[in-house]
Amino acid sequence: MIEYLLSPFHYDLMLKAMFVSAMIGGVCACLSCFVTLKGWSLMGDALSHAVVPGVSLAYMLGLPFALGAFVSGILAALCMGFIKSRTRIREDAVIGIVFTTFFAAGVLMISLYPSNIKLNTIVFGNILGIAAGDIWQMLIISSVTMLVVALKWRDLLLHSFDPNQARAIGLNVGVLHVTLLTLLAATAVAALQAVGACLVVAMLVTPGATAYLLTDRFGRMMIIAMVMGVLTSLIGAYVSFFVNASTGGCIVVLQTAVFLTALMLAPKHGVIASWLKGRASVTALMTGVPGEPVPSGAVMR
Amino acid sequence: MTRIFEPFQYGFMIEALLVAALIGAVCAVLSCYLVLEGWSLMGDAISHAVLPGIVLAYIVGAPLALGAFLSGLVCAGSTGWIKTHSRVKEDTVMGIVFTGLFALGLVMFSRVQTDVHLNHILFGSLLGIERSDMIQATVTASIALCVMLALRKDLLLYCFDQNHAKVVGMNTTFLHYLLLSVLSATIVAALQAVGIILTVAMLITPGCIAYLISDRFDRMLLIAVISAVFSALVGTYVSYFLDGATGSCIVLTQALLFVLAMVLAPKHGLLAARRIARASPVTVDLP
Amino acid sequence: MDHIAQGIDLVVQDVTVAYNNGHVALHDASFSLNPGTICALVGVNGSGKSTLFKAIMGFVRPVRGTVRIAGDPVKAAHKKNWVAYVPQSEDVDWSFPVSVWDVVLMGRYGYMNFLRIPGAQDKRLAMESLERVKMTEFKDRQIGELSGGQKKRVFLARALAQQGRIILLDEPFTGVDFKTEGAIIALLRELRDDGHIILVSTHNLGTVPEFCDQVVMINRTVLAFGPTETTFTEENLALAFGGALRHLRLDHTDVPGAERNELVVLTDDEGALVVGAGGRLERRKARNDDQKAGSEP
Ligand SMILES: Nc1ncnc2c1ncn2[C@@H]1O[C@H](COP(=O)(O)OP(=O)(O)OP(=O)(O)O)[C@@H](O)[C@H]1O
Ligand SMILES: [Mg+2]
Numbered sequence: 001m002i003e004y005l006l007s008p009f010h011y012d013l014m015l016k017a018m019f020v021s022a023m024i025g026g027v028c029a030c031l032s033c034f035v036t037l038k039g040w041s042l043m044g045d046a047l048s049h050a051v052v053p054g055v056s057l058a059y060m061l062g063l064p065f066a067l068g069a070f071v072s073g074i075l076a077a078l079c080m081g082f083i084k085s086r087t088r089i090r091e092d093a094v095i096g097i098v099f100t101t102f103f104a105a106g107v108l109m110i111s112l113y114p115s116n117i118k119l120n121t122i123v124f125g126n127i128l129g130i131a132a133g134d135i136w137q138m139l140i141i142s143s144v145t146m147l148v149v150a151l152k153w154r155d156l157l158l159h160s161f162d163p164n165q166a167r168a169i170g171l172n173v174g175v176l177h178v179t180l181l182t183l184l185a186a187t188a189v190a191a192l193q194a195v196g197a198c199l200v201v202a203m204l205v206t207p208g209a210t211a212y213l214l215t216d217r218f219g220r221m222m223i224i225a226m227v228m229g230v231l232t233s234l235i236g237a238y239v240s241f242f243v244n245a246s247t248g249g250c251i252v253v254l255q256t257a258v259f260l261t262a263l264m265l266a267p268k269h270g271v272i273a274s275w276l277k278g279r280a281s282v283t284a285l286m287t288g289v290p291g292e293p294v295p296s297g298a299v300m301r
Numbered sequence: 302m303t304r305i306f307e308p309f310q311y312g313f314m315i316e317a318l319l320v321a322a323l324i325g326a327v328c329a330v331l332s333c334y335l336v337l338e339g340w341s342l343m344g345d346a347i348s349h350a351v352l353p354g355i356v357l358a359y360i361v362g363a364p365l366a367l368g369a370f371l372s373g374l375v376c377a378g379s380t381g382w383i384k385t386h387s388r389v390k391e392d393t394v395m396g397i398v399f400t401g402l403f404a405l406g407l408v409m410f411s412r413v414q415t416d417v418h419l420n421h422i423l424f425g426s427l428l429g430i431e432r433s434d435m436i437q438a439t440v441t442a443s444i445a446l447c448v449m450l451a452l453r454k455d456l457l458l459y460c461f462d463q464n465h466a467k468v469v470g471m472n473t474t475f476l477h478y479l480l481l482s483v484l485s486a487t488i489v490a491a492l493q494a495v496g497i498i499l500t501v502a503m504l505i506t507p508g509c510i511a512y513l514i515s516d517r518f519d520r521m522l523l524i525a526v527i528s529a530v531f532s533a534l535v536g537t538y539v540s541y542f543l544d545g546a547t548g549s550c551i552v553l554t555q556a557l558l559f560v561l562a563m564v565l566a567p568k569h570g571l572l573a574a575r576r577i578a579r580a581s582p583v584t585v586d587l588p
Numbered sequence: 589m590d591h592i593a594q595g596i597d598l599v600v601q602d603v604t605v606a607y608n609n610g611h612v613a614l615h616d617a618s619f620s621l622n623p624g625t626i627c628a629l630v631g632v633n634g635s636g637k638s639t640l641f642k643a644i645m646g647f648v649r650p651v652r653g654t655v656r657i658a659g660d661p662v663k664a665a666h667k668k669n670w671v672a673y674v675p676q677s678e679d680v681d682w683s684f685p686v687s688v689w690d691v692v693l694m695g696r697y698g699y700m701n702f703l704r705i706p707g708a709q710d711k712r713l714a715m716e717s718l719e720r721v722k723m724t725e726f727k728d729r730q731i732g733e734l735s736g737g738q739k740k741r742v743f744l745a746r747a748l749a750q751q752g753r754i755i756l757l758d759e760p761f762t763g764v765d766f767k768t769e770g771a772i773i774a775l776l777r778e779l780r781d782d783g784h785i786i787l788v789s790t791h792n793l794g795t796v797p798e799f800c801d802q803v804v805m806i807n808r809t810v811l812a813f814g815p816t817e818t819t820f821t822e823e824n825l826a827l828a829f830g831g832a833l834r835h836l837r838l839d840h841t842d843v844p845g846a847e848r849n850e851l852v853v854l855t856d857d858e859g860a861l862v863v864g865a866g867g868r869l870e871r872r873k874a875r876n877d878d879q880k881a882g883s884e885p
Pocket of ligand 1: 607608611612613631633634635636637638639640
């Protein structure tokens with residue numbers, strides 16, 4: 001039995017997959033805290049789809065995959081910023097327009113110049129097929145991201161919470177904005193190979209939202225999110241070995257399950273806790289503890 | 302010269318053009334409401350969330366479209382419920398729910414051996430569409446279009462001022478779920494015919510183009526439909542010559558129209574804004 | 589029909605509202621209003637004014653208590669188009685692609701057929717309502733292209749077109765200048781004289797004694813309810829607002845006829861309430877004098 005449970009650890013491939021997932025899960029979870037607070041949840045989705053034309057162009061020109069992806073992601077983010085500031089269209093619609101356009105351009109390029117990039121790899125990821133070079137790339141991206149966040153999290157937090165205040169105390173809001181976008185794009189690119197474009201958004205949203213339900217402190221929120229990101233990724237990758245199913249899928253299903261549990265059971269902001277609290281205060285009122293009701297027409301003295 | 306008309310010699314091209322135009326029209330009508338209601342990415346969410354329904358329907362042998370439709374409704378419904386019962390913002394909830402469902406679909410999909418191609422669902426191609434799918438898509442799209450046009454004023458009031466809608470005795474819950482059901486049904490029909498990218502884009506861009514150009518809802522509907530049909534026709538036509546992905550060509554045509562509208566729109570365009578800025582000091586004729 | 593409508597009253601009894609997050613925003617609120625009255629709803633921020641409105645409009649279901657309109661539950665009252673409502677400006681998407689005319693016609697939706705095609709009657713009433721708020725010339729403007737006061741008047745016209753018997757206005761005086769305020773008040777008075785019940789939530793304490801017959805003071809429950817003269821007193825205000833009011837007690841007053849040289853100024857955030865000696869409400873007098881002076885030449 002034990003032997004059976006330990007069997008995934010005998011495969012290099014699995015060890016590698018678990019390591020990569022945990023790393024990506026941790027970094028994404030760290031950024032997800034800012035993403036949820038800033039209301040950028042769909043930015044992850046958008047950026048991870050918008051990288052496709054960059055990827056195909058990079059392949060055509062023989063450049064590194066990550067470079068093309070990154071440039072095209074940033075370009076998409078800039079387009080969004082421009083359209084949003086110049087028109088009266090809401091942010092969500094702007095995001096939608098830009099990323100579908102980029103994605104369509106990418107798909108068109110792939111259909112016109114068939115190369116050895118598989119759209120499937122971009123959309124669904126392939127963690128078991130990751131090459132050593134890719135792992136190094138991810139390691140570098142992750143370390144840089146973590147370093148920047150570790151040094152600058154207070155500024156980034158203030159920027160997410162209240163950009164005007166950040167500007168007022170003399171922070172360079174533009175730089176912070178671009179920094180956050182860059183980190184997001186870089187992480188999305190790194191995560192892309194592991195879990196694919198559609199599921200990157202989950203890793204960039206779910207841990208942060210779960211932690212947000214569990215605590216009111218940012219520091220704690222970050223820790224909870226990262227612990228959750230790392231653990232769910234490890235366990236998800238491990239489980240996927242046994243159920244023989246898509247690794248990214250398993251990780252994200254697990255994350256969603258944790259979110260739903262937190263949604264119901266969270267001590268203060270959970271559905272059940274709120275319900276109990278409402279019932280308790282209504283019963284307290286009925287038995288007449290705080291505030292005496294006044295008969296209509298009377299004046300309370 | 303003959304080369305220009307070449308595509309029209311093929312029956313399948315004509316059919317593809319018609320289906321693309323019809324689906325484009327329905328999506329355009331829907332997109333106007335989605336843009337105004339702030340639900341632009343609901344289309345994205347639902348079109349991903351249909352996956353587990355499709356796989357489940359395949360396993361139990363039910364019609365795939367039915368599974369997809371129900372699964373889309375689950376996505377929309379649970380997004381609404383979680384939003385009202387927690388402090389998490391709507392877009393975040395949407396992201397969590399649809400990726401969760403999509404991941405579930407992926408896991409289930411990798412467990413069953415099907416002859417349904419995931420690629421076929423996600424990147425469906427207009428030119429390779431099967432007869433039965435095409436009929437299904439046409440029927441669904443026509444019904445959806447009729448419902449939307451018949452109830453357009455109620456839905457407009459619902460998007461504009463829900464409270465007033467309730468106060469004059471409208472059933473807003475019904476309208477809410479009606480809009481979501483029509484959306485899900487349209488997405489299911491569109492996915493089979495044109496694929497996921499085009500579906501998502503068609504549910505956002507035409508509405509935005511129209512919103513940039515007009516300040517009246519009826520005109521907005523008209524502009525959205527025209528731009529969608531136009532880009533469907535042009536995109537399909539161009540893709541024939543380019544020999545590239547049809548859906549992508551349509552999306553890119555739409556994007557081009559959007560850019561044109563953004564620059565040239567009479568009142569809200571970039572050029573108009575510049576003209577107004579230059580003609581300052583502004584004189585406004587308010588009493 | 590109309591004489592039946594005249595008899596519509598509003599009874600709020602023991603209403604307790606809890607939101608999904610478990611917060612009880614309002615408890616055991618009771619009061620009742622008879623036709624032909626303007627009633628002010630005052631209280632600090634977060635005291636539950638909007639929540640009370642939501643309960644009357646049926647948007648939140650009370651966990652306890654009932655709201656009855658002419659003896660009917662709110663749902664039934666909505667079907668009869670009895671309740672009209674003027675939203676808070678912040679709640680409206682002003683870039684929405686509808687014109688003034690469209691908005692006023694929306695007031696008639698409850699009377700129209702399935703396809704909401706306006707009939708001659710609907711158009712006539714909408715037109716009359718626009719005339720009544722003096723907005724006819726702006727009929728084809730997009731709603732965002734109006735000034736704050738004009739926006740308010742459009743939604744008032746919608747309520748008129750709806751022919752509601754109970755009109756709820758959530759903070760109608762924010763961002764409205766003195767003149768428009770006067771016009772809105774005059775209109776509300778006319779409506780009262782037609783037998784409408786008008787419930788106004790406001791932070792503008794100074795105008796309350798000027799045009800409201802009755803006052804409901806709330807802070808998570810109804811603290812006091814009754815005619816303005818007896819209820820809208822310094823003590824009750826202090827009770828409802830606690831320390832939230834700016835309270836200036838001046839030793840000298842120029843108000844003629846004040847018996848003692850003492851004047852109390854109570855202000856929330858907008859119009860100040862001036863209380864002379866013996867609890868006399870001064871601002872109303874001042875405004876009436878103004879208007880007389882204005883209409884003389
Ligand atoms: N949708 C909601 N969910 C949870 N709590 C709410 C909701 N709406 C209001 N509340 C809470 O209920 C209380 C009463 O709010 P309400 O909007 O009725 O206040 P108000 O008297 O209208 O205040 P204001 O003068 O600021 O308009 C507040 O404490 C508020 O936080
Ligand atoms: Mg309020």
